[in-house]
Amino acid sequence: MRLVIESIKFIGFQSEKTEAFIKLSGSQTSIIFGRNGSGKTTFLKLINAILSKDESILSKEKVFRAEVVFVDEIDEKHTIIVGMSDDASRGQGIVSSKIYDWRQFDESPLSKTTSMSMGVDRGTTIQSTSIEASDIFRFLSLNNEVSLSKSMALTISEQLAGFLTRQSALKARSIRRGKTNELQLDRDHAFLNNINTSNIESLLLERYRVARSYASEQIQNALFDTLAVAIDSEAEKAAALNLPEDLGEQIVSGKERIIEALNEGPENKFKNRIIAMLSEMGADGGVAANPVNPIFGQLIWNMLKELKLEKQLLDSINIFIETFNYFLGEGKEIQISSEGISVSINGDSLGIDSLSSGERHLFTFLALVVVDARNRDFLIIDEPEISLNANWQRSLVKLLEDLAPDTQIILASHSPILAKGQPSSLVELKPVRMSEQHEPQ
Template sequence: MRIDNIEFHGFKAENRYAKVEFSSDNVTVIYGDNGCGKTTFLKAINSFLSQNDDELSSIGIKKIICNAVDEGNPKSICVTFNEKGYDWSDFEASCLVNSKSISLGVERGISTQPLIIGPEVIMRFFQRHNYLLRGFRGIELSQKNLYELSAELSLFLKRRNSDKFRSRRLDFDFDKKHLYLQNIKMNNIEEMLLKRHRDARLIATEKIQRALFDTLAVAIEVENSSAESTDTDKCSLRKRILDRKDRIIEALNDGDENSNLKNKIVDILKKIDQPGELDNILENSLLSKLFQNMIDELEEVENLMLRSISLIVNRFNAYLINDKKLVFSRNEVYIDIGNERHSIDELSSGERHILTFLSLVLLGGQGRNFLIIDEPEISLNITWQRELMQLFSMLLPSTQIIVASHSPALAKRNSKYLSELKVWRD
């Protein structure tokens, strides 16, 4: 499904018209003079796709002519405004009625750092209000002890505020068919990434524990019937166990049930690096089958749910310099810099924009027909701008990507992406 062209009548004025012929590729970079209405044009496209009468009316749209194609079948769609409102009959008989889109405004990667109160500020407060610690309370503190108290209180407040920000729910709903995101905060990006990571871990835990009991059930059946030989590629299984042992331990420990069987499996895996332990597993048909089933289940989950997270991490880390890298832990996404770490809020504006794009494109853009972005070049250096459209095209090959920009660098490597916003009056 794609749109070949779209034309708006009554574009910000009764006798004003606006039209774009989209690129034959899956990326279109709309350009035009400042003030010609590129941002409004993107907003009008979103309002058209989502059948938002109020937004179209606020722009002044009286008529929309759109030519779309679905599986090689062209369709001309005309939406007109009359005394009863907009007539959507053509639209509702077209492929676009089942379309999905995501639109990103210019306020992306907004830092949401919690308020940090340094120990010096707290110490000055105690010094000016010394009656709180002395006098009738009978407390006497040296300057050193007072500073230590202030530092501890400062750290407590910082952690509390960080937890408060981190625990906020998402401000947007990916279940919406047409998602319009004007204001995208970094705490939303962090929560979105963590939610996907948590969901994957939960499913992995359930599948691995089910594999544990399913394997035992099969073993009991075999024991009660006849012996059954299993052909296992020991060399391949050896490598798979070594590669996945930490993830299996993690998944088993995530489970609520604290059974002796689970603990026994964890102990076996923890000793696997000791001489002869892995060979003992490979020679034991039951354990070999058990770990093979667990790894199969784990890889299935990771292929389905964690592939996008891994892609975000790998792609984003390729943009970072000075040994910085994005890291996931159980309850946190952070930036590792050697022996130090900081939150994603403390990234540069360009880094925050790239992480926002990657997260929303890979986690929110999958399965959508249209990705619409206003001024994607904001805060990005020239090198990143030149790579951005090709990156989007590679990540979402089946999605029509429509952006409005002032930067020719976005189409530097493919001039076919460019399409002028034509505006005229009758």
């Protein structure tokens, strides 16, 4: 892992006369537990407030001083103190725009870290207008200008209804996102309290479309880049190009995506000729032979290399899909395409709103972990067990650690199942009055 926090103490915690201290587990994950009302959610908010230098939260929760002990990447231990400056009086509220002394924090490696914090209000959905296939079928049946068989009209109606429903949902979510801008992932310390499933859907689709668009552009460019090299090269050099022995097999597995990318570009005879040649390769279901023409072989090889880059760009999304579908179980899976995200249940395509509350919560924070949080130093989640069944709770901590192996994970939970199998990750939050204060060992 990167920098690791060992302990955190807040002198002043929801009250000027209260202190809260936690020594984290020493392993990748720490699970904070405590009685109801002990302040677990507040403690997580204060961790974020220290990392993000949010003085308003520190002041609101009556924090007079915070002490953080951490070990840096070269195993050196540091203690930094963030306390009220001399011109700020305890008990007087916010007396200036800068009432805390951040000098030790600013000079420490802790100031260079990144984090993501997730609150409890996640996985909610926005209901969008559903387009009924029966309405479209009725329109097609009554429209004399449309001549379709009944089976064809039914097929078109179902496909068009699904497409329009997804587009309607995306537009509604786009409007809402413009008002609230909930996912501010450009921040070094993202604090996500109210997370709608629609925002996560938009995030995944944006990443997916950017990767596909970039790869398509590069594949189209490969047409002319390869042609330019061929023109500038001598014939014998072109014939000596080094191509992989299994190029034919790779062409069969990747040609449909290459054809799709080429079709997105402007029309020209050269491109159409390449598409026709690709379509013929392996058309009988067998493995295509390596291209005889070395320039054509080099062109296709260059395009296939762009597909590998696309796979790398989509890697996080593919990991998310694989992981989430594993939890969904047989007969149910999530699918992502340029048109949108859908849930397939025994072959029927439905919207994200068809997921259960537990599935939406899992969808939400798994996507955030895989797409963003695993690249951060700290992942902080309040009550990750919300709406999850017992089996999912047992697997959750190990799953988070596998998905974000270099990230320190701090959870607050009411569930004893969450730490089953690794009780050493449990740390108790038990605030004490100052008069009862004992120096932690």
